[in-house]
Amino acid sequence: MVSKLRYKNTGDPTGFKAFLRVNCVPVGMFVRYVGNRLHVMFHMGGVLVHYLPQFLAILEGSCKWEFSKNFLSSHLRQESLVSQLTALGLIGKLISGPWMKLVYKNAGDHSNVEMSSYFKTAKQTIDVWSANPSQMFVSEKDVFLRPLIPDLVLETLQSSALSSIVEDILKEILPVIAAVIKKQLRRYISGDLSEPSQELLEKTVSAAPHNIWAERVIGMTCHLWKRCPMATIGFLDAKIKAKTNKLMEWLGGKDEAEQESS
Incomplete structure (x- = not known):
């Protein structure tokens, strides 16, 4: 809903931008939510809690989207919803935000197998927080x-007046996160990659710690298939390789004789 209000013509993008400027809120704070990007939802939970008074002001004031005035504003005044957003925001600040930064943004700093120690630490930390969620507030x-890294959003979340309700919510969410990590990263936490040898580290030094390229390839395949349902797998394969490997650009930088011999 907030993403639609911010980015879609059916919302009120002009009014939202004016709200951001007046309140000196960085434009990047309200990011677009796409598909199942849960880290974006966690991030937005914290941002909404921090800027809740200002956000309610625009919803109940100059906002042109009538549905948001009636629906969003009434729900955002409920303690139960604010508590849920606070829980999501804490997860974003302490878990998913640092996770995205380490595994995706700074992926070049660590190879795939080197991440095992980080994943084991994360699992242990989440287990501790699951048993006592109040630790996340301090x-x-x-x-x-x-x-x-201290910031105003984190300060707002950790000083929440609804901490007891938020703790109950975190007790429900954190064990599920721990279970997903245990299932998806089992090889790194307790399996054959949990104690990598020096030889294995050297062999896998170029392996990325994430699967983002695989996601991109799947996305490109779906896009091309929708454009041309009759295309063969070989054709799609060639198109994707040309795009990801920059093969055509590489060939374009060579003269005709070199292109023929390549």
Whole structure:
């Protein structure tokens, strides 16, 4: 709903931008939510809680989208919803945000197998928080036990007046996160990749710690298939390789004789 209000013509993007400027809110704070990107939802939960008074002001004031005035504003005044958003925001600040930064944004700093120690630390930390969620309100370290960078959103979340309700919500969410990590990263936490040898580390030094390229390839395949349902697998394969490997650009930089011999 917030993403639609911010980005869609059916919402009120002009009014939303004016709201951001007046309140000196960075444009990047309200990001577009696409598909099942849960880290975006966690991030937005914290942002909404921090800017809730200002956000309610625009909804109940100059907002042109009537549905948001009636629906969003009434729901955002409920303690139960604000508590849920606070829980999501804490997860975003302490778990998913640091996770995305380490595994995706700074992927070049670590190879795939080198991530095993980080994943084990994350699992242990989430288990501790699951048993006592109140620790998330005072923690100065993220899920990898690295120092958190203080910011206003984190300060708002950790000083929430609804902390007891938020703790109950976190008790329900955190064990599920731990279970997903245990299932998806079992090889890194307790399996054959949990204690990698030096030889294995050297062999896998170029392996990325994430699967984002695989997701991109799947996305490109779906896009091309929709454009041309009759295309063969070989044709799609060639198109995707040309795009991802920049094969045509590489050939274009050579003269005709070199192209023929390549």
